[in-house]
Amino acid sequence: MNLRFRTRIALFNAVAAAVTTLVVFVVVYTVVYVTAYQHLDDQIRSEKEEVIYNIHWKGDSLLPDLMSEKLEAEHRQAEVSPTFLQVVDSKHRLVFKSANLQNDHLLFADLLTVPVFFNIEFNGKLIRQGQFPIFNDSGQLIGQLDIGLPQAESTLILSNLQLTMIIAFPLMLLVFFMVTSWAASRGIAPVQQLIKTTGKIGDKNINTRIPLPSHKDEIYQLTCTINELLDRIEVSLNREKQITADISHELRTPVTGIRGNLEVLIRKTREPAHYEEKIRGVIGDVDSLNRIIDQMLQLSRLDAGNMTFSKTAVGLRDLIQGIKERCNRKLEEQNIMLEVEISPEVTVLADKGFLEIILENLISNALKYGSSGERVLCSWNPKENDLSISDNGQGIPADQIPYIFNRFYRTDASRSSQVQGTGLGLSIVKTLADLQEINIKVNSAPGSGTTFTLHFNS
Ligand code: ADP
Numbered sequence: 001m002n003l004r005f006r007t008r009i010a011l012f013n014a015v016a017a018a019v020t021t022l023v024v025f026v027v028v029y030t031v032v033y034v035t036a037y038q039h040l041d042d043q044i045r046s047e048k049e050e051v052i053y054n055i056h057w058k059g060d061s062l063l064p065d066l067m068s069e070k071l072e073a074e075h076r077q078a079e080v081s082p083t084f085l086q087v088v089d090s091k092h093r094l095v096f097k098s099a100n101l102q103n104d105h106l107l108f109a110d111l112l113t114v115p116v117f118f119n120i121e122f123n124g125k126l127i128r129q130g131q132f133p134i135f136n137d138s139g140q141l142i143g144q145l146d147i148g149l150p151q152a153e154s155t156l157i158l159s160n161l162q163l164t165m166i167i168a169f170p171l172m173l174l175v176f177f178m179v180t181s182w183a184a185s186r187g188i189a190p191v192q193q194l195i196k197t198t199g200k201i202g203d204k205n206i207n208t209r210i211p212l213p214s215h216k217d218e219i220y221q222l223t224c225t226i227n228e229l230l231d232r233i234e235v236s237l238n239r240e241k242q243i244t245a246d247i248s249h250e251l252r253t254p255v256t257g258i259r260g261n262l263e264v265l266i267r268k269t270r271e272p273a274h275y276e277e278k279i280r281g282v283i284g285d286v287d288s289l290n291r292i293i294d295q296m297l298q299l300s301r302l303d304a305g306n307m308t309f310s311k312t313a314v315g316l317r318d319l320i321q322g323i324k325e326r327c328n329r330k331l332e333e334q335n336i337m338l339e340v341e342i343s344p345e346v347t348v349l350a351d352k353g354f355l356e357i358i359l360e361n362l363i364s365n366a367l368k369y370g371s372s373g374e375r376v377l378c379s380w381n382p383k384e385n386d387l388s389i390s391d392n393g394q395g396i397p398a399d400q401i402p403y404i405f406n407r408f409y410r411t412d413a414s415r416s417s418q419v420q421g422t423g424l425g426l427s428i429v430k431t432l433a434d435l436q437e438i439n440i441k442v443n444s445a446p447g448s449g450t451t452f453t454l455h456f457n458s
Contacts, residue, residue, distance in 0.1 A: 246408035
């Protein structure tokens with residue numbers, strides 16, 4: 001059943017109220033019932049106290065002639081509400097009955113040694129009957145005294161109470177349901193407002209935020225949470241837009257280069273050396289495209305989060321020596337010395353493949369942005385468990401350091417320089433380092449070089 005929230009709340013409350021009220025009604029009814037019958041029984045007992053002195057016996061026989069007159073007289077005095085009296089002997093013979101019993105008699109069962117009280121129907125009326133044993137002087141059970149009192153008064157009270165409860169119960173539930181439903185609808189009004197406002201937020205107005213309610217309650221917390229969620233969605237939408245713009249921009253540069261070179265070649269016949277020069281230019285641009293595509297693929301695999309890795313003890317010196325050999329040509333071209341101050345036994349706990357990508361990017365950047373004729377130093381600090389890669393190059397201005405790990409970010413100096421780059425390398429480095437819980441720090445100042453420090457936890 002598709003019930004509205006406020007109806008559900010009201011229903012839950014009404015059911016709870018119904019159960020509680022029912023329990024209260026049953027308790028009240030039981031108490032009144034027991035009290036009414038106790039009262040009747042007390043009346044019967046006091047009647048018995050009055051008439052018992054008028055019962056006479058000799059040996060084990062009751063003497064009806066002696067007591068009939070006195071009993072009748074006693075009985076007549078208490079005639080305000082009709083009291084039925086009868087005396088039965090041990091042989092179940094009726095020895096006396098009050099005149100108001102006429103041709104009938106009260107119920108008499110086996111003689112009992114203790115008084116008992118029970119309900120009977122007499123001439124269509126409910127009667128409360130008390131049955132008292134009669135003992136002679138030697139304690140022998142010689143008969144019983146039966147006293148009956150009409151229950152009309154108690155029955156009236158009980159049936160009135162029953163009727164009141166039967167009418168009051170559904171009425172009370174209805175009123176309770178309506179009041180709770182009204183209170184619940186007032187209570188969820190801010191939520192409905194929230195739904196309305198949130199529903200209006202889309203791609204176009206993603207910067208809209210929901211106004212915070214004045215009371216710092218759950219609705220306030222929900223509104224804050226939705227606003228925070230909108231913050232994150234806005235950031236990721238903007239980042240997506242930015243990335244698309246950056247990709248187009250980065251791809252356009254090499255594509256324009258390729259087109260320019262080919263147009264020059266097609267315009268007229270040229271010397272072989274000219275062809276060679278332009279074709280080298282085209283190859284350079286194609287390499288650049290390749291690099292962007294490679295790095296973007298790496299990043300999208302990392303973003304997908306399905307890269308598995310396993311940490312093992314990796315020998316740092318060997319790993320860096322391998323990278324150094326692959327960079328030999330660059331080192332020679334740029335006349336840069338790559339020094340490795342790491343003992344052969346130093347190992348770190350990391351995924352070898354991922355660590356290689358990190359170090360390759362950092363060393364390649366140190367060579368790209370380092371100064372010709374200077375050196376790049378890879379050193380290990382055993383006390384801190386830190387690996388540093390330092391160069392003496394152009395450095396990074398302090399205000400641009402916070403952005404260098406962003407995708408496609410390049411410092412102003414790099415953009416305007418001839419140094420080729422995509423701005424993706426450091427974001428790959430950061431993602432891979434975070435994945436392995438390797439802390440990465442940058443220390444740089446324009447003109448005095450840059451140091452990237454990797455801190456390994458173990
Ligand atoms: P790129 O392909 O441009 O090198 P990266 O993501 O590797 O992209 O680096 C981002 C930017 O950070 C670079 O463009 C450069 O401006 C700056 N950078 C990175 N490493 C260094 C360094 N060792 N010295 C100076 N600047 C650096």
